[in-house]
Amino acid sequence: MGYLKNSVKKFKDDFFAKGIYDILKALGIFLVIYFTSTLLPKEFTILKFISTEYLIKLYCSFLYTILVFIIAFLIYNRIYRRKYKALQLDNFTDELTGLKNYKAINEYLIRTVQELNTGTKINSFSVIIIDVDNFKAFNSAFGHTKSDQILKSLGQLLNNDRRVTDETFRQFLRGDEFVVITKDTSLGEATKAAERKRKMIENNVFNIDEVFYKLTVSCGVTEFKKGDDTIDTFLNRASQALITAKNTLGKNNTKSHY
Incomplete structure (x- = not known):
């Protein structure tokens, strides 16, 4: 989040430097004149102050300035929101896979826990951690x-094998682990989904420059316990389930911890 905050701060600085400062300054001058006029003696009321043709034109100019300010603010605000979303998307996207990255996992989990606690959007959610078997050996070879x-x-x-209620992440920048957050999914349902993904990967042939490779993965699954879990305890339990799967002879299996 530190990188994103610094990037947003820099964008805000650039954003206000390009015209907004001058518009705000003009508006400030108008407000000073307006409120100063209210402090004049009674015979110099604001209505009399703007009664001359010159001051009426001046007053209209200030009104025009306010209108321009409002329009400019709305335009710049729209541009700012678009660029902020683009910046956020870039910061939360894994460059290699195109999936959401490890920075996005915690943000997504915080929102998901809030949705679960309010009970207005989801009734449960689970996590599947997928780890490629013997990938260090593959990398060395x-x-x-x-x-x-x-x-x-x-x-x-x-990414292609996911429901509307699922979100898939790459766990680490240089890692071979993937995380799938499954909303409205119980532990049993998530375990079945993990098994389906595991078998899909096992049966898939990866064609890299006309050379074909086979992979297997191990999966750890758990369900979030409303009222008992924190994000850390939730993820730690899923990691323990994954460790159990990795320590099983032959790997290539799914384990769940409740």
């Missing part, structure tokens, strides 16, 4: 370039 291409293809495969 075929190199970083091939490994990155495999992870990119795997990320696309997982």
Whole structure:
């Protein structure tokens, strides 16, 4: 979040430097004149102050300035919102896979927990952590370039295999773990979904530069316990389930912890 905040601060500084400051200054001058006039003696009321033709024109000019300010503010605010969303999307997107990255996981979980606690949008949610089996050995055998291409293809495969209520993330910047947050999904349903994804990956053939590779993955699954869990305890339990799956002979399996 620190990088995003600094980027937004820089954008705001640039945003206000391009015209907004001058418009605000003009508006400030008008407000000073207006409120100063109210302090004049009774015979110099604001109505009399603007009664001359010159002052009426001046007053209209200030009104025009306010109108321009409002229009400019609305335009710049629209531009700012668009650029902020683009900046946020870029900051929360994994460059290799196109999935949401590890920075986005916590933000997404905070919102999901709020949705669960209010009970207005979802009734439950679970997490699936997917880890590629023996990927360090694959990386050593075929190199970083091939490994990155495999992870990119795997990320696309997982992204295509998701429901509207699911969101898929890449766990770490240089890692081979993926996280799937499944809304309105119980532990049993999430375990079935994890098994489906595991079998899909096992049966898939990854074509990298006309060379074909096979992969297997292990999955750890858990469901968020409303009223008992924090985000940390929730993710830690899923990680423990994944460790159990990785320590199973042959790997390539799914384990769940309640």
